[in-house]
Amino acid sequence: MISVSKLLCDLDAEGDGLRYDAAADSDADQIRERKQQKPVVVWNLTKQCNLYCEHCYAAATEERAPGELSTDEGKRLLDDLADYGVPVVLFSGGEPLVREDLVELVAYAADLGIRPVLSTNGTLITPEKAAELRDAGLAYAGVSVDGLRERNDAFRGQEGAFDAAVRGIEACLDAGLKTGLRYTITERTAPDLEDVVDLLYDVGLDRFCFYHLDYGGRGAAIRDADLAPAEKRRAVRRVCDMTREYHERGEEIETLLVGNYCDAAYLVEYARAELGDDTAARVREYLRRNGGDPAGERVADVDYQGNVHLTQFWQGYSLGNVRDRPFSAIWDDDSNPLLAALRERESHLTGKCADCRYLDVCRGASRLRALGVHDHPFGPDPQCYLTNEEVESDDVSV
Amino acid sequence: MVEKTRRSNVGDSPRGGDQREWEVFVRKDDTDPMRHVGSVSAPSPEVAHEQATRLFAWFAEDVWICPAEETHRFSTHDLDDDAKPAPHPNGEEGRTHEL
Numbered sequence: 001m002i003s004v005s006k007l008l009c010d011l012d013a014e015g016d017g018l019r020y021d022a023a024a025d026s027d028a029d030q031i032r033e034r035k036q037q038k039p040v041v042v043w044n045l046t047k048q049c050n051l052y053c054e055h056c057y058a059a060a061t062e063e064r065a066p067g068e069l070s071t072d073e074g075k076r077l078l079d080d081l082a083d084y085g086v087p088v089v090l091f092s093g094g095e096p097l098v099r100e101d102l103v104e105l106v107a108y109a110a111d112l113g114i115r116p117v118l119s120t121n122g123t124l125i126t127p128e129k130a131a132e133l134r135d136a137g138l139a140y141a142g143v144s145v146d147g148l149r150e151r152n153d154a155f156r157g158q159e160g161a162f163d164a165a166v167r168g169i170e171a172c173l174d175a176g177l178k179t180g181l182r183y184t185i186t187e188r189t190a191p192d193l194e195d196v197v198d199l200l201y202d203v204g205l206d207r208f209c210f211y212h213l214d215y216g217g218r219g220a221a222i223r224d225a226d227l228a229p230a231e232k233r234r235a236v237r238r239v240c241d242m243t244r245e246y247h248e249r250g251e252e253i254e255t256l257l258v259g260n261y262c263d264a265a266y267l268v269e270y271a272r273a274e275l276g277d278d279t280a281a282r283v284r285e286y287l288r289r290n291g292g293d294p295a296g297e298r299v300a301d302v303d304y305q306g307n308v309h310l311t312q313f314w315q316g317y318s319l320g321n322v323r324d325r326p327f328s329a330i331w332d333d334d335s336n337p338l339l340a341a342l343r344e345r346e347s348h349l350t351g352k353c354a355d356c357r358y359l360d361v362c363r364g365a366s367r368l369r370a371l372g373v374h375d376h377p378f379g380p381d382p383q384c385y386l387t388n389e390e391v392e393s394d395d396v397s398v
Numbered sequence: 399m400v401e402k403t404r405r406s407n408v409g410d411s412p413r414g415g416d417q418r419e420w421e422v423f424v425r426k427d428d429t430d431p432m433r434h435v436g437s438v439s440a441p442s443p444e445v446a447h448e449q450a451t452r453l454f455a456w457f458a459e460d461v462w463i464c465p466a467e468e469t470h471r472f473s474t475h476d477l478d479d480d481a482k483p484a485p486h487p488n489g490e491e492g493r494t495h496e497l
Binding site: 377 | 409411413416426433435438449453454457458471478481
């Protein structure tokens, strides 16, 4: 997760707060540090969803799938995550609001000192539900919208989904919940990007997260709808330009890019061209400390059946199951050669990524996309849009 | 004399979604033991082998695939609602013998 607004406009990154504030209840440096080293855990509570989105990484379905972790099993999972020092649990799906125990689980996580956040299509959020989630301790609701009315409803498989999602956003904002947009940029959704931001800013939203398509679940089946690298570069530039234009008008929106750490390298190049070498050097240092692609390290996924995955998008491969073994033991098991290699991926990457001068801020970006296109988890990310000159330049002044 | 570890048979909850789940075991070379490295989703053992090969070809010489539902798990871990205590022979038996 890369905060464009922080890097280009000096806006404090709410994303950092969402990740790390769970440690704010302690003044002990070592506790803060320990929590920052643990992954954010995405928990797909259910595979069931009331929509049928073309790009759904969880391949969610209308019917409830068998094998969901029960409420009690979920609480024992949260106990383990809290003991392990996980700072944030992202309740996701499917659509998490179809689970009747969502509020109970959010409250349980909050009581354990985990920061509970939500990923939802927003269509089931009523004013009453928003108030319940707020009272339970929910720290943030990310609502998915992928275009204006026509494009969104076609992409998300249901007429009326856009209007229902906007009503859900309004309910969250009225309840005082920190709320943001989740927007997946593809060939089909890219044309509406600025218009959606303008519309939802007028509704009251000020946080906008833009996701690149990853090739998991139904996302793998619509690879052809992913933007070509050059178009992707233009879309990222549009996000950067739009963010600066908002800030120049005094409208301090927060914008973030997710799912392609090539963006980190591009932001350094953008900062150098638009804001000068000093800013570019500062941006690069921040992104280097941010650590690049987080798969297998700073983000983890537990699916509705308890299978543990390297990221939420990579659900075709499981490291283990929390019904057999604690999450903490699965995640710490470096005897798994793939997990261990991901954690020292610099020495395994091949092709363009291996010698890239931005390796320290990107770390090869998506290993899942590399696997999907090259049949190799350490091949180059096919969605890198840097030019050869940018990748190979010896100019490391920024 | 050492008390035996008490385990439960972890329940038979489904592990795959649209496709079957397959446990994957690999070894780096033929002198190594097989190592469990997780599971993949696939419609058949052949496709599961392909999936595992894509993930571990850079590492493993041998790959074994086993249907997850045929893998009976006995664990001391107590998260599973449906886990049933495994039969536990009465008495204690020596695990080590001091000479």
